[in-house]
Amino acid sequence: MQKVLIIGGGIAGVEAAIYYRKEGFEVELLSDRSYVFIYPIAIWIPVKTIRFEDVAFSLDKIAARHGFKLTVDEVVAINASDKTITLKEGGVRNAPHLVIATGAGKMKHEGLEHTLSICGAPEQSILLKDKIESLIAKGSGKIAFGFGGNPNDPSAIRGGPGFELFFNLHHRLKKLGIRDNYEMTFFAPMPLPGARMGPKALSMMEMMFKRNRFATRYGKKIKRFETDGVVFEDDSRLESDLTMFIPAGDAQPFIKASDLPLNNAGFIKINAFCEIEGVEAWYAIGDAAALEGPDWKAKQGHIAEIMARNVAHNSAVNMGMKSEEKKSYQEHLNILCVMDMGDGAGFVLRNDKKALLIPLPIIGHWLKMGWGWYYKLSKMGYIPRIPGM
Template sequence: MSYKKVVILGGGIAGVEAAIYYRKEGFDVELISERSYLFIYPIAIWIPVKTAHFDDVSFSLDKIAARHNFTLTIDRVVSINASEKTITLQEGGVRKASHLVIATGAAKVKHEGLEHTLSICGAPEQSVELKKKIDALIAKGFGKIAFGFGGNPNDPSGVRGGPGFELFFNLHHKLKKLGIRNNYEMTFFAPMISPGARMGEKALKLMATMFKKNNFKERYGKKIKRFEENSIIFEDDSVLESDLTMFIPAGNGMDLIKESDLQKNGAGFIRINNYCEIEGVEHWYAIGDVAALEGPDWKAKQGHIAEVMARNAAHNSAITLRLKSGEKKTYQDHINILCMMDMGNGAGFVYRDDKKALLIPMPIIGHWMKIGWGWYYKMSKMGYIPRIPGM
């Protein structure tokens, strides 16, 4: 196999970006994905509250592949062998992979009773199940709602709390519009004493003010012991009753990666250097949630970082193979936290880097900006509109 042929594993945000940019660098690209569509997780928060449909959030990989002229293979990767530079597919069998990009994402930390929860960051189908549960709870007319997220002490960068807060705020907005918000007890829970601390001190203060103003309850600083059908049990055996539990487990290494001979950190994420090159395996790269990130303590795995890593991998591959001249690009220089935290009737612009931490309230317009971003994401991926630098 020629090194100019690259195989990309994973049809998510990182994998799709890699496929597009490797094509721009002149590579022959094959993208292997278990799903036939790209699920745009940042805007999936609107499916459960019925301000977006599943089809609005899923985007055909066939269309993207045709637009950018890369090969799409729908199959499941069952094993990876770095020493032999092979991958094994469920349907396609053993394949040589001289030049490989791993963008398969992360698994989730397993909690006892997790089947009693639903996640907005889990399997795409769970967003529809959440919608059904919310509809049933609204039909009931009252109830207790508990949203939360967990941690991973082996790699805190895999914590993903933002979408949990966004859906929490959007559900509050929906119930308020229906005039029934006071019929529901809404509680947010997390094992950290200050969830959201990585956003910065100002953001924490604004969040605390928002929680108090909207009569949200908190259950922070207690590890989760287990989930039950209508409750969460914490390490001190205290109980939080819930008719609807939305929980985002922290990211953890996939069994596919843990069972491989790739170098991994304590959580099972692939060790890479600053150029996204996998340690000890020439011409193999790892990007996005599957990779072990290095950087400041507040670092977080986000879609825009995954895209930076994807573009850098393509660029660095071209440099390594002398398809073009220049310097390799690093991902750590681009680590920051960036999101538009939607609330249904507005949003908060969140940004953090080594020099500053911001949370800027943006009533009304912030919500429409996030809707606009969803449209922009699809159109720019298809090359119908120019890409805005940094977005």
């Protein structure tokens, strides 16, 4: 039986492990934690809609269900020339057939320790919940949410969860009858955050911001974060009792230090079949990979899953286990999400032909909640996977 080592226990790595098993491979999944954190639904932990335990889904259960081996350890180095990886506890490992699904690191900002992120370490979602609860107990305050950019790779921006948590916090404060006691400001260094969704969606977002009395600080680079606010490049200041900030994605340090082929941002260069340039039988998927495509392209979970399914198929083709054509991820590039707002949602779609945001009052929120259950049940094989999801 052909063997494959997959590093990264996130959405991309889990999907790859499942589909490599379907193709008949012996699979070892290497993860630095014992659970997959379902980031798309983590937005509800800080506002107490769901618990941390609902979002942290045991990798042991998925591994047992699909028959792959799980190893919990941390990758500290990769050597493409020797086809080896080095683990924090397990030492040097040979990796003749490797899938890199380790996700991205984060861009560095001065004073970042004074912020919390809904897209950072899973534990930060609990710290955000505690911070919000203390602010509610105080009865008033200034709230600043934002996200950053990576000038070397605009596809590494992840602003959607910031908007979602912002809307959900607004909804919670409204339900408590204390929304008027809080100043809520969204900030970003680009002049039109969310522009990649398309002009119609951007216009609708602007209307929602005005209707809900959200302030904005757009178009100024972030100089540093302080304990009680954000300082911008022109030394103007945004005061804040709670700063939630999502740094743009950056390459993982051990990826940057490797001999892998990298783009200007340090992400791994791949072809349309997710094959790493010049390294036979090595693949990269998800946020670790450098995407090629239209200017509006974005790294999202559903694209990572498509890449994961494709590499399992392409590996089987490359090894002569099946005689079909290899599959490209590029024809599937789009922006697709249900942007939750606590009391509804907006369906966002952007591709080469259209860009839209469709309001889904009430039902949209429950559709996204349902997706969280669908993810867990489908990964366990209890229900079939819906094509395109």
